[in-house]
Amino acid sequence: xxxxxxxxxxxxxxxxxxxxxxxxxxxxxxxxxxxxxxxxxxxxxxxxxxxxxxxxxxxxxxxxxxxxxxxxxxxxxxxxxxxxxxxxxxxxxxxxxxxxxxxxxxxxxxxxxxxxxxxxxxxxxxxxxxxxxxxxxxxxxxxxxxxxxxxxxxxxxxxxxxxx
Amino acid sequence: xxxxxxxxxxxxxxxxxxxxxxxxxxxxxxxxxxxxxxxxxxxxxxxxxxxxxxxxxxxxxxxxxxxxxxxxxxxxxxxxxxxxxxxxxxxxxxxxxxxxxxxxxxxxxxxxxxxxxxxxxxxxxxxxxxxxxxxxxxxxxxxxxxxxxxxxxxxxxxxxxxxxxxxxxxxxxxxxxxxxxxxxxxxxxxxxxxxxxxxxxxxxxxxxxxxxxxxxxxxxxxxxxxxxxxxxxxxxxxxxxxxxxxxxxxxxxxxxxxxxxxxxxxxxxxxxxxxxxxxxxxxxxxxxxxxxxxxxxxxxxxxxxxxxxxxxxxxxxxxxxxxxxxxxxxxxxxxxxxxxxxxxxxxxxxxxxxxxxxxxxxxxxxxxxxxxxxxxxxxxxxxxxxxxxxxxxxxxxxxxxxxxxxxxxxxxxxxxxxxxxxxxxxxxxxxxxxxxxxxxxxxxx
Numbered sequence: 001x002x003x004x005x006x007x008x009x010x011x012x013x014x015x016x017x018x019x020x021x022x023x024x025x026x027x028x029x030x031x032x033x034x035x036x037x038x039x040x041x042x043x044x045x046x047x048x049x050x051x052x053x054x055x056x057x058x059x060x061x062x063x064x065x066x067x068x069x070x071x072x073x074x075x076x077x078x079x080x081x082x083x084x085x086x087x088x089x090x091x092x093x094x095x096x097x098x099x100x101x102x103x104x105x106x107x108x109x110x111x112x113x114x115x116x117x118x119x120x121x122x123x124x125x126x127x128x129x130x131x132x133x134x135x136x137x138x139x140x141x142x143x144x145x146x147x148x149x150x151x152x153x154x155x156x157x158x159x160x161x162x163x164x
Numbered sequence: 165x166x167x168x169x170x171x172x173x174x175x176x177x178x179x180x181x182x183x184x185x186x187x188x189x190x191x192x193x194x195x196x197x198x199x200x201x202x203x204x205x206x207x208x209x210x211x212x213x214x215x216x217x218x219x220x221x222x223x224x225x226x227x228x229x230x231x232x233x234x235x236x237x238x239x240x241x242x243x244x245x246x247x248x249x250x251x252x253x254x255x256x257x258x259x260x261x262x263x264x265x266x267x268x269x270x271x272x273x274x275x276x277x278x279x280x281x282x283x284x285x286x287x288x289x290x291x292x293x294x295x296x297x298x299x300x301x302x303x304x305x306x307x308x309x310x311x312x313x314x315x316x317x318x319x320x321x322x323x324x325x326x327x328x329x330x331x332x333x334x335x336x337x338x339x340x341x342x343x344x345x346x347x348x349x350x351x352x353x354x355x356x357x358x359x360x361x362x363x364x365x366x367x368x369x370x371x372x373x374x375x376x377x378x379x380x381x382x383x384x385x386x387x388x389x390x391x392x393x394x395x396x397x398x399x400x401x402x403x404x405x406x407x408x409x410x411x412x413x414x415x416x417x418x419x420x421x422x423x424x425x426x427x428x429x430x431x432x433x434x435x436x437x438x439x440x441x442x443x444x445x446x447x448x449x450x451x452x453x454x455x456x457x458x459x460x461x462x463x464x465x466x467x468x469x470x471x472x473x474x475x476x477x478x479x480x481x482x483x484x485x486x487x488x489x490x491x492x493x494x495x496x497x498x499x500x501x502x503x504x505x506x507x508x509x510x511x512x513x514x515x516x517x518x519x520x521x522x523x524x525x526x527x528x529x530x531x532x533x534x535x536x537x538x539x540x541x542x543x544x545x546x547x548x549x550x551x552x553x554x555x556x557x558x559x560x561x562x563x564x565x566x567x568x569x570x571x572x573x574x575x576x577x578x579x580x581x582x583x584x585x586x587x588x589x590x591x592x593x594x595x596x597x598x599x600x601x602x603x604x605x606x607x608x609x
Contacts, residue, residue: 013279013331013390041573045564052557061559061576062469106386108377109276109322111462118468119455122448131470134579135370135377135385 017110019117019158021103024147029077030094030129031058033067037088044068047087054083060130060141071097071130071141096144097129102154103137114138117157124153166198166301166329170346171403172243173204181344181403182250185296189256194291196336197258197298198329199247201239209239229274233303233319237262240300240325248298258296261286263328264305264315266297267335272306276321279304279390282335299332301325323376323384330387334394341396343383344403349410350375350382352425352605357596360606363407364424368415371424371550374581378546379429379466388412415550423549423608426599428592432466433484434539434574435510436476441532442506444472446498450506450534451475457490466544467577467586476537476575478544478586491536493517495525505531511538539574539586545595546584547603553583562599569598 036043044063051058056079058070067089072080077093084091102121107113117138118131126149130141142150165188171181188195205212214235218227241262248258267284270277290297302324305315320327326343333341350372353361369392373385383400391398392414401409437454439447454475458465463486466478479487492515494508505528509518512535525531547553547562559576562583566573571594574586587595600606 013282013334013393014327014386015389017278041567045560045567048557048560048563052560055556057554057556058559059554059578061578063573063575105389106373108464109386111464112459114465114468115455115458115463118465118470119452119459122455122470123452125448128470131468132577132579133377133465133468134581135373139579 015105017104018113019102019104019154022151022154022158023101023103024151025099025101026144026147027074028071028097028099028141029074029080030069030097030141031072031077031080032069032092032094033084033089034064034092035088035090036067040066047084047089050083050087051080054079056080056083060132060139062130069130071099094129094143097141098144098147100140100142100147100150100154101137102140105136107133107136107138120153120157121150124150126150126153165195166325166341166343167200167247167403168325168343168345169200169202169204171344172199172202172247173207177403178247178250182247182254184344184403185251186254186256189296193339195296196287196291196332196338197247197296198301198325198332199240199243199298200301200325201236202243202246209242211236211239214238230316233274234317236319237300237303237317240302244298244300248296251296251298256296257294258298259290261290261297261299262317263300263303264317266299266332268304268328268331269315270304270306270318270320272308272316272318274316274318277304277306277318279320279327279331282331284332284335287332287336299328301328303328320386323386326384326387327390330390330396330398333396333398334390338396340399341387341391342399342401342409343387344401346402346404348402348405348407349400350412350425352423352608353596353600354380354428357428357593358426358600358606361425361600362606362608364410365408365609366411366413366418367424368413368418368550370415370581371548372412374548374579375425375427378427378544378548378582378584380427383412418550421549421551421555423547423552423603423605425548425605425608426596426603427546427548428596429466429480429544429546431481431589432478432542432544432586433481433487434467434476434478434542434586435487436469436474436537436539438474438535438537440473442534443499443504446504446506447472449498450496453496454491458487461486461490463487467575467584469575469577478542481540484540493521495521503528503530507531507533509533509535511536541589542574542586543589543592544584544586545592545599546582547599548582550581553578553580558583561602565598565602566595569594571595571598
């Protein structure tokens, strides 16, 4: 059971603050549904049930006053149009969307870091369809044509301690 | 072995914790102990009490972060010395160490320092001398320039003692890091809300980090991150029970689709800024100004949304007064020769401050309002899982369950590991229970 303690070397530990990495995922479509009729909560549920029945996975669901918006794989965009046929609504699909993932470890502990990343992104003028967050990254949905330019902007912020 | 606040709060708790250390030693291990501060809210050495001693001098003068760190570190020093002496009373020699004495070096960010290196030579000497080292959690030392005597004491911010435990485990090539608390491990829900919420036997770093990001307190993700990086087994255990606890593992050690649990944040205030009345060319500048202000004042944002005509987010209720102070009556002139002046209003009804600003600005002519719709008294309830959120129908299942239970959902957000709903705070308990039951989380092991 005894163990030799050998680690007397100085050791690097925690990851640096701020943006550490930027990735891009391509191949999405932005779905905007509006002008739903009837009681809005039930109308949205009927819509989501139709999407479920069609076996389509969705991300970035946002509730809007007269409907909802979400992101689907580009390969499902035709399928979602068919699934929603017959429902009284206005459907818009914006093709060629990308998700830009801005990695920053322990964002929640760096007070103001999430807001600073979003501020820099908006300031860049990139048209943002959606934004979200998880424990180690901010997620931005943008038209595919704008993804690379946005990445270039974010690259300049890497290594900066944005929250301080 | 890291012992949290509740495990060192009373002489009885400290004795139980110390006996766990003795037991580990009797099994042939060489335990190194990390302790949190001894005081809890209201007690003489609690953080609030210590800070109160500074504030009562003059509440209008903000204390220096450096001095705050020196003051707050006293809680852990006291705890380490008392714990070491408790071990001595049980017949085991022990030595207390400050973070700096244990070789923990940090960057120079007071109040939220990060560990940059550990040189644990004093701990190794202590172990070889037959002692049980007891290290103050939450603190380290920043060496501003080589040769500076002693260095500057820094504190590690939230979850600092957990991070101390993991980092020392990595530096010492420990068999395992054990985080002792007053619950059996990571549960599928807050047991105050779901009494029969089971304890998970294994959970990945990502799931634990996401749960913490969404506001629940388990093990701190910084601690888990260090343990994962160095391949040190990390456990969350209950000081006061013999439950085996929860092991935190890397994602590749626990593959597959599963649900982890239902979490809830604290109290939030949701703000939605209507920019429809702003000139399209001014919207980027206005939105940038809002987020810049939130960043500069360290406001923690939840559930953000953004589109061409509006943006919104939730803020912790504790930070809302600051946000309101920053934005209410804020004036932003834009447009150069074709000047448009924007006046911010928080809530549907203009305050006296906004009205007086409007009266002052009226002679300028083109004044437009940016009104923030306000939803007070809400919270975020989240379903957390691994490779689960991409499953078709999960949104329908969550929203229909809440609708059937008469819980209004004000907004939603999701990520790879979670799906969150903003709900009225008064419905938190019901929403957590409904989702826990609907997804059969009581059966999760």
